[in-house]
Amino acid sequence: DQQVKQNSPSLSVQEGRISILNCDYTNSMFDYFLWYKKYPAEGPTFLISISSIKDKNEDGRFTVFLNKSAKHLSLHIVPSQPGDSAVYFCAASATGGSTLGRLYFGRGTQLTVWP
Amino acid sequence: DTAVSQTPKYLVTQMGNDKSIKCEQNLGHDTMYWYKQDSKKFLKIMFSYNNKELIINETVPNRFSPKSPDKAHLNLHINSLELGDSAVYFCASSHIGTGRNEQFFGPGTRLTVL
Numbered sequence: 669d670q671q672v673k674q675n676s677p678s679l680s681v682q683e684g685r686i687s688i689l690n691c692d693y694t695n696s697m698f699d700y701f702l703w704y705k706k707y708p709a710e711g712p713t714f715l716i717s718i719s720s721i722k723d724k725n726e727d728g729r730f731t732v733f734l735n736k737s738a739k740h741l742s743l744h745i746v747p748s749q750p751g752d753s754a755v756y757f758c759a760a761s762a763t764g765g766s767t768l769g770r771l772y773f774g775r776g777t778q779l780t781v782w783p
Numbered sequence: 784d785t786a787v788s789q790t791p792k793y794l795v796t797q798m799g800n801d802k803s804i805k806c807e808q809n810l811g812h813d814t815m816y817w818y819k820q821d822s823k824k825f826l827k828i829m830f831s832y833n834n835k836e837l838i839i840n841e842t843v844p845n846r847f848s849p850k851s852p853d854k855a856h857l858n859l860h861i862n863s864l865e866l867g868d869s870a871v872y873f874c875a876s877s878h879i880g881t882g883r884n885e886q887f888f889g890p891g892t893r894l895t896v897l
Contacts, residue, residue, distance in 0.1 A: 711873050714886070717885060769839065769879040773827075775824060775825050
């Protein structure tokens with residue numbers, strides 16, 4: 669039962685353009701969402717997050733948008749750079765209740781930024 | 784000054800053996816986790832310890848036994864290794880008191896069972 673879904677396994681974008689990575693979730697109890705970036709042979713590294721009380725969070729070239737009614741979030745990278753080429757994981761958590769501390773991950777999207 | 788470290792990075796062993804993976808975090812976090820990333824690249828949580836107490840225990844074979852000697856360490860011992868245990872195992876830590884739960888991951892241990 670996959671509660672966080674990333675339906676695009678890969679995305680290819682030209683350098684300088686916008687990259688948009690999408691994520692859908694099914695559990696309405698999720699109230700905190702995160703994006704992680706992973707290079708080969710390394711662990712995932714935290715990139716950006718958003719609380720359900722917001723619909724947008726921006727950090728430099730990275731912006732995460734949350735649409736609670738659609739249970740959808742997206743990560744925008746502008747402008748995309750070759751160093752952004754990595755696997756991006758979407759994750760969600762319900763910060764209260766018995767699931768305290770647990771993150772639910774999507775399967776990841778491989779982003780390739782070409783020159 | 785690595786935040787979350789794991790040893791070993793690579794582990795190749797025969798079926799039936801027993802092996803351990805060690806994890807240490809120097810971030811002062813109160814919670815540590817073990818994840819398994821299988822061949823389909825799906826990150827699945829296995830265990831979580833908060834202040835040395837087990838708080839998440841997924842449906843994992845009891846051949847897998849986590850041990851947390853203190854808040855900074857969470858080791859994973861695997862008995863009678865099977866071919867299907869081949870995967871990358873990630874340790875992570877966080878401070879769940881903030882309600883944000885940004886987890887910090889180690890570099891992973893690639894386990895290959897022959």
